[in-house]
Amino acid sequence: MTLSRTDTQALKILPFSKRPCLHHLEGRIPFKPCTNDYLCDRCEFDQYFCDEYSVHAVLGPVKVLNVEGVQFPHGYYLHAGHTWVRIEEGSMVRIGIDDFALRLLGPVDRIEAPLLGKAVKQGEPHMVxxxxEYRAGVLSPLSGVVTAMNAKLREQGRAANEDPYAEGWVMTLHPQNLRKEIKALMIAQEAESFLAQEVDHLHQLIEEISVPLAADGGTLGTDVFGAMPQLGWERLTRTFLRA
Known part of the structure; x- marks a missing residue:
């Protein structure tokens, strides 16, 4: 993801400790808070980094965290209900379901989101x-008004499984209280630690039913429920989606 350096209005309303450096949002460095109010042309770190980056770096895709095959991009915020938030231009946020949840529940038929103009609240199950025959509510990571929804997912839910952090986005919001509510979200190492705990918890549940973990080369498989229906759909969604 690339944000315009002149369009940082949404970022400036975040708490100082949650304001990511633009180089982090672009996937170039680990999480680093901005300490210069996004005045990049006056930032010594930005000047140093740009000088070094222009010489040594090779541009590539945005970096992602990887926890036993579960991916989560740098610069995204994570909600405990396994939804993600990406801050975009014009004080808007984009929301989706994370890789862990989609691996857990396997290939989905459809994902439903509120219609445009609908008000949603943080922590309430506004997505499905x-x-x-199975259904799972998914918590909204933020409060706000829906400004767009990914209609493709209503017919081709597997697009989210295939590309959860780009083509598989679910909706966009105009957030109502971003500065306060973002404190409940995780980013960078905090998100990585949380995902590691969730994977460990899943391992424990699997051990209870004495079934080997479905894995691809030592990583979490892409359809845990399909491989181990004994885990129970309701149990998995209640435990991990927290809905």
Whole structure:
């Protein structure tokens, strides 16, 4: 993701400790808070980094955290209900479901989101995942008014499984209280630690039913529920989606 250096209005309303350096949002460095009010042309670190980066760096995709195959991008915020937030231009945020939840529940048939203009509240199940006869509510990571929804997911839910952090986005919001509510979200190492705990918890549940973990080369598989339905759909969604 690349943000314009002149369009930082949404970022400036965040608490100082949650304001990511633009180089972090662009996937170039680990999380680093901005300490210069996004005045990049007056930032000594920005000047130093740009000088070094222009010589040594090779541009590539945005970096991601990887926890036993579960991916989560740098610069994104994570909610405990396994939804993500990406801050965009014009004081807007984009929201989706994370890789862990989609691996947990497997290929989904459809994902439903509120219609445009609908008000949603942080921590309430405003999104729905459907797989066959199964249904799971998904918590909204922020409060606000829906400004767009990914209609493709209503017919092709697997697009989220295939690309959860880009083409698989669910909705965009005009947030109502971003500065306060973002304190409940995780970023960088905090998000990585949380995902590691969730993977460990899943391992424990699997051990209870004495079934080997479905994995691809030592990583978490792409359809945990499909491989181990004994875990129970309701149990998995209640435990991890927290809805």
């Amino acid at each position: 995942i459907r797989r066959g």
